[in-house]
Amino acid sequence: MxxxxxxxxxxxxxxxxxxxxxxxxxxxxxxxxxxxxxxxxxSILEFARIHEYYGIHFEKLRNGWVYREWAPEAHNLFFMGDFNGWNRYSHPMKRNHRGDWEIFLPYEEYKGRLSHGSKVKVHIENQKGAFDRIPAYIRRVIQDEQTHDYAGQVWFGPKFKWSDGSFELFNVKKQPLIYECHVGMASEAHKVGTYLEFEKEILPRIKQAGYNAIQLMAVMEHPYYGSFGYHVSNFFAPSSRFGTPEELKSLVNTAHEMGIAVIMDIVHSHAVKNINEGLNEFDGSDHQYFHAGPRGYHEGWDSKLxxxxxxxxxxxxxxxxxxxxxxxxxxxxxxxxxxxxxxxxxxxxxxxxxxxxxxxxxxxxxxxxxxxxxxxxxxxxxxxxxxxxxxxxxxxxxxxxxxxxxxxxxxxAMGIPDFWIKTLKHKLDEEWDMFELWHELSNRPQKEKTIAYAESHDQALVGDKSIAFWLMDKEMYFNMGLEDENLVIDRGLALHKMIRLITISLGGEGYLNFIGNEFGHPEWVDFPRAGNNWSYQYARRQWSLRDSESLKYKFLADFDQQMIQKVDDFKVCAASHAQQLFLEPQKKILAFERAGLIFIFNFHPFESLFGFEIPVSKKGNYQIILHTDEEEFGGFSRLDKSLKYKTESNATLKLYLPSRVGMVLRKV
Missing domain, CATH: 3.20.20.80 (Glycosidases)
Structure with a gap:
């Protein structure tokens, strides 16, 4: 062989x-x-069109609605809804030549009864009894405000008119700068935000911040809001708690018109175990969509596999x-x-x-x-x-x-946020290890691309804290005013900026930030639940903190904007891996080159260095184009960006390196 x-x-x-x-x-x-x-x-493209066969569709040739379902071990299926007064047995489905269940409803007979917005379910008789279920391929699911019961909804609204034909994804893919977000918690109000509010109020903020992509969480329908969208019940239905399918399309269309790509968080790793809302035991067996027995159940997630x-x-x-x-x-x-x-x-x-x-x-x-x-x-x-x-x-x-x-x-790059949280939780500033930092941020295969991030929604969920909260904690409640002098806040602002700058410049071929973390959003993320008395206090984003001219949150947001702009201008993430220029563990100095820029960090908590020599790969004149100590970013303005630094005969730069500062230089 x-x-x-x-x-x-x-x-x-x-x-x-x-x-x-x-x-x-x-x-x-x-x-x-x-x-x-x-x-x-x-072809695989044709194979992946079964959603055009199953579910509820209007067939022009036959002039009527057809509903098909795959339920191999079911005994009987009956279609029901508004159109038949919720009669469970008046509309039986029949097995067709493929072995699927099917029913056809002629338009002339059902016009005015089955129409856009009609609520429907399927009644299934199987080995375990008889159950009212939601069609597996349904495109929209809504919840009754009084009974809290879920039902499918026939959705044949006006065709959405797209205007995003000129949007080009190619350049975004070269260097994705991703803003991870959740529509429901994007509003500052104590409520569930909507697709339209996000489109009108949040997309302009993301555009202004310089990100070229958003990653939308919790899009697929999920019965429990507090699951962060991870216990999906209806895989073809965008969550109706945020609005209609057309409103989601409008959000995507507007993002494209702004030059922003829209990446969806897709949950194909598991599914909600709920019988009433989801796929579990749809035909009466435990193995229709999932593995049978224990293998089909994820104990840690309490969900189906x-x-x-x-x-x-x-x-x-x-x-x-x-x-x-x-x-x-x-x-x-x-x-x-x-x-x-x-x-x-x-x-x-x-x-x-x-x-x-x-x-x-x-x-x-x-x-x-x-x-x-x-x-x-x-x-x-x-x-x-x-x-x-x-x-x-x-x-x-x-x-x-x-x-x-x-x-x-x-x-x-899931190890990077873990590294930052572990460092902030367990090490004094004097104990930070520059060798470990370099290794964690740079150690990846040459030919596998990585999205680097200092923190995502995972680090902010209840039970943990955002980086800003690890750094400043309760001091954020009392000392974020412009006139407030506080050493904890000074340290927190400085390290927050440095952590982001070194992560984006060293850690990957793309970058991700969770909504609001760019301006140091305080506190954790916690959705309404019985344990917090169904409060929205921590399931929202307080944009007023960022917008206030009297608070220091604006410093972090403004720095992030400039950082993203420089990374975009010089295509830092799209460049080959960084080359280390200098590492001094005791003085906490780390310098490297990437995309033709020199990045230098002094992580020492109090020692500033004068005339410190940093080797560079090319002789010439260099100038600082960004640093974390700028006054407009809440720093102490210990560096002068107007100065030019000429390399010494030994191809080194003699620089002033203030404590807790990161800087970026370019050859001029």
Whole structure:
């Protein structure tokens, strides 16, 4: 038998030589399943159109509505809703030639009864009894304000008129600068924000801040608001608590007109276990969409786990991807919980041997699903952006499939925020380790792109704190006024800016910030729940803090804006990895070069250095173009940006390095 060709991933990563056959096998599995899909449907694009078959559709040729459902182990299905006075048995569905359940309602007979906005459900008789369920492919789900009961809604409104045809995604993908946000908590009011409010009030702020992409959380319908959108019930329905599908489309359209890409947080890692709202036990079995028995249940998340090896599940999830991209013009996805997807143990082991990335703990069907998903997304548009939230370090995660990878464009640098929080929680400023800092921010494969971030929503959720709150805590309540003098606030502002500057410049090929954290939003994030007496106090963003001319929050926001502008101007994240120029552990000095710029940091809490020599790669004159100590950013203005620094004969720059300051220089 002919030996399989060694794939580029192994050739580039010598430490994976012992896993060469396993990497080749996962590539072959992908090719085999892809070939089976092409033999079945002609192409993966056609395969991912099952949402145009299942669900409720108006068929012009037959002049009526058709509703189809896949429920192989159900005994009987009945369509019901406003159109038949919620009679559970007057409209039985029949099995068609494919073995699916189907019913046709002629337009002439049902016009005025079944129309845009009509509420519907499906009554299912199965081995466990009889239940009223929401159609699996429903496009809109609403909750009754009195009974709190959920129902599907027929949605045939006026076709949305897109005007985003000139939007170009190519340049965003070169260097994604992502603003992670949640529509519901974006308002300052004590309520759930809406798509329209976000479009009118928040998008202009994001544009002004300089970010070129937003990452929308909690888009897919979820019954419990406090789940942050992670317990999805209806995979084809945008959350109705924020508004209508057309209002979400308007948000995306306006973002595109502003030059902002819209990345959706897609949750294909698990599903809500609720019987009434979700997919669980839809046909009466525990294995229709999910694995049977214990394997189909995630104890840590209290949710159900998909069976990625099942043909119909594969088609459901891939069609879900195509639906969001085409129907709502999303520009890609951030895949949630990839570690949980790809391992049967959900990553709850120590990865101390490379073979653990490929042994029996890996769900090979899940790996193949992710490869197919990434292939589909890029087939629809090569410039679509695909990001993996993955913590184990799975080799080749963001390498092309043909290289032996899984096909994501970027992976989140999840170790960086963990490093920052660990450092702030457990180390005095004098104990910060420059070698560890350099390693954590720069250690990544040369050919795998990374989204760096100092903190995301994960670090801000209740039970943890944002970086600003770790740094300044309760002092933020009393000492953020311009006239207030407070050493805790001074330290917090300085380190907040430095942490962001070194993370964006050193940590990856893209950058992410969570909504409001750029101006040091105080406190944690906590959604209304019984434990907080259903309060919205911590489920909102207090923009008035950032806008106030009498508070110091504006300093952090203004610095972030200038930082993002410089990174965009010089394409810092798009440049090759940084080259270390100097590291001095005792004095807490770190300097490196990237994108033709020199980045220098003095993390020492009190020692400023005069005439300190920093080696550079090119002789010439240099000038500071940004530093964290500028007065307009709440600093002490200890550096003069008008000065030019000429290299010495030994190709070094003699500089004044104030304590707790980061600076950026360019050759002039």
């Amino acid at each position: 002919k030996e399989p060709k060694t794939l580029p991933l192994v050739l580039d990563e010598a430490w994976l030589e012992s896993c060469a056959s396993a990497i080749s096998e996962r590539y072959q599995r992908y090719l085999e399943v892809k070939s089976a899909i092409e033999n079945h449907s002609g 998909f069976n990625y090896g099942k043909w119909e599940v594969l088609q459901f999830l891939l069609s879900n991807i195509r639906y969001w991209l085409e129907e709502f013009h999303f520009d890609g996805f951030r895949f949630d919980g990839v570690t949980s997807i790809i391992y049967n143990h959900h990553g709850n082991i120590s990865f101390d041997d490379p073979i653990k990335y490929f042994d029996e703990g890996v769900d090979q069907d899940a790996i193949t699903y992710l490869q197919l998903a990434n292939a589909l997304i890029h087939d629809l548009n090569p410039d679509n952006i695909i990001i993996a939230e993955e913590v184990s370090g799975m080799p080749g995660l963001s390498r092309p499939i043909e290289d032996g990878g899984i096909g994501f464009d970027f992976r989140l």
